[in-house]
Amino acid sequence: MKEGFRQAMAWLHTWAGLIFGWLLFAIFLTGTLAYFKDEITHWMQPEVQAYPLDDARSLAAAQTYLQQQAPNAARWFITLPDSRDPGLSVMWQDKVDPGKRGNFIQKVLNPVTSQVVEARESRGGEFFYRFHFQLQMPYPWGRWLSTIAAMVMFVALITGLITHKKIFKDFFTFRPRKGQRSWLDGHNAVGVLVLPFHLMITYSSLVIFMSMVMPAPIVASYGDDSRGFFNEVFPNTHNATALGQPGKLLPLLPMYQQAREQWGGGHVGRLVVNNPGDVNASVNVVRSGADRVAHDFGSSVSFNGTTGEVLRVSGEQSLPAAIGGSFYGLHMGHFAGPVLRWLYFICGLAGTAMIGTGLVIWLGKRQLKHAKTGVMPFELRLVEVLNIASMCGLMIAIAVFFWANRLLPVNFAERSDWEVQAFFIAWGLSVLHAVLRRGRQGWVEQLSFAALLFVAIPLLNALTTSQHLGVSLLSGDWAMAGFDLTCLASGLFLTWAAWKMQHRTAPQPKAQGVRALTLKQEAN
Amino acid sequence: MLLALLMCYAGFTALCLSTDRHHGELLHSKPSPVRRLTLRTAGGLLLGLSTGPATVASGLAQGLVEWCAVLMLSALLLVLLLPYRPRLALILAGVGLLASPVAAFALF
Secondary structure (H helix, E strand, O other): OHHHHHHHHHHHHHHHHHHHHHHHHHHHHHHHHHOOHHHHHHHHOOOOOOOOOOHHHHHHHHHHHHHHHOOOOOEEEEEOOOOOOOOEEEEEEOOOOOOOOOOEEEEEEOOOOOOEOOOOOOOOHHHHHHHHHHOOOOOOHHHHHHHHHHHHHHHHHHHHHHHOOOOOOOOOOOOOOOOHHHHHHHHHHHHHHOHHHHHHHHHHHHHHOHHHHOOHHHHHHHOOOHHHHHHHHOOOOOOOOOOOOEOOOOOOHHHHHHHHHHOOOOOEEEEEEEOOOEOOOEEEEEEOOOOOOOOOOOOEEEEEOOOOOEEEEOOOOOHHHHHHHHHHHHHHOOOOOHHHHHHHHHHHHHHHHHHHHHHHHHHHHHHHHHOOOOOOOHHHHHHHHHHHHHHHHHHHHHHHHHHHHHHOOOOOOOHHHHHHHHHHHHHHHHHHHHHHOOHHHHHHHHHHHHHHHHHOHHHHHHHHOOOOHHHHHHHOOHHHHHHHHHHHHHHHHHHHHHHHHHOOOOOOHHHHHHHHHHHHHHHO | OHHHHHHHHHHHHHHHHOOHHHHHHHHOOOOOHHHHHHHHHHHHHHHHHOHHHHHHHHOHHHHHHHHHHHHHHHHHHHHHHHHHOHHHHHHHHHHHHHHHHHHHHHHO
């Protein structure tokens, strides 16, 4: 019974991992990149310059600009620059008839001159963030697919743990240069050692979409009134309606300071001004998610915009909200400083590596049987093509996305859409290439091409902007410099991988066969 | 975070040395039962106690997150170093232990 159970779990691990592995690889890699969303955006919009942070000056600049450009808007949103995102972002919503939603207009301002920065159009890091849970599919299908993938990931993690017999005995074991053995060791090592992260990230992704995945408890407690649930989870700021009489908005800085005092020095995420030109204007100062691990959606202080009187201070989170908020906060990592952010990034890469090694092992095991004849059955060839395209192809697509950002003319129509299309065109071409080339050559060529693209990114940046490594390192613009250096490092890693792939010793069918047998016994 | 990192790395190294296989690989001898027990206790203690400096430095919530991150990545570092640079892996643990009083001094 025991052995049968473990075998069944191994079967589930193998097949669930294979079917969703390609998709999960992409979700993990783009999600990992999303930890540096703001930094990537900064690199992709080099026109937005970083200035020393001064919230008072930024706030005054934003208010001056909005007062001139949108005095009669329905709502203003002001996001102040921070150490990760140097742009002062303002957005406003046009006032239209009640019951309709006005258009949103967003601009990035220079916090010193309060002039609009004419930055190139680009989705930046937001593209990776959105892709990792929406998969570029229409709402809600992408979310459903990625949530199903997350559930399969959870199943794969647990079945993997059950399948892996010697967790503690092999805890520190990694034996390189031993073919299949090394791949399995590596798969186990990154799986077991970074397990807390894998479990956290997978489970929390399900918690984030809980209202979609498990609506039954909501229906049970709230009945048909699902709106009531969302109003409690995301406390809607019940803002006063406009009276229709013109009013004068007070300076925002004192309200900003008062809110920070209220939070014991906590930071401000953004300010929302409702009906700025009306006598009944209100200002909501929303707390930054970077302050605490547990995310609180509704932490804010509201003021009357014309008298400055405090209208409402949001209360403490309830326990379930705090638990949900903790999972949300842990998944997003908004609270992470530079060091912890890098650790998050490395954990994400470890997750990606675990999925990648798993895919390679699946194919490697089955390929051995056909090593003698050299002819691969269709299904193995299909897996091989998908392996190459889902891993190397994705790397190439990411690099092409960055290249497109620098090479497309700044004033090109629908520029940001073309960046995204370049990403998918490159990915599609890599599938085509993998179909046309035999296995090993396909790997080597795509890895080398991705390596070349990444290594050349610092050079490309130097040629197309005035913010090359010499400038960014000297001026202490770590987001810009870090991006270039990370691309260089990724390129060197891919070069090494391509070299390893090229010079891998030819498999010896007999010895490999014996090893495969023992491997199979151990895996089961 | 530094002190927690040093303690976690040294702790995992001690746990690693308490196994026959790795003790043999690294120190070319079989550990005596007493030594095995000592190493295992020391490793466990170091890992457990490293939560202290992590939470003292950055508060309970943030500290525990940082501790988890450091715990996972110190083990990953050790496992990657073992086959390629076994001596360096041991030296790092030794240097880490020596440097931890300095890190503790900076913290408290």
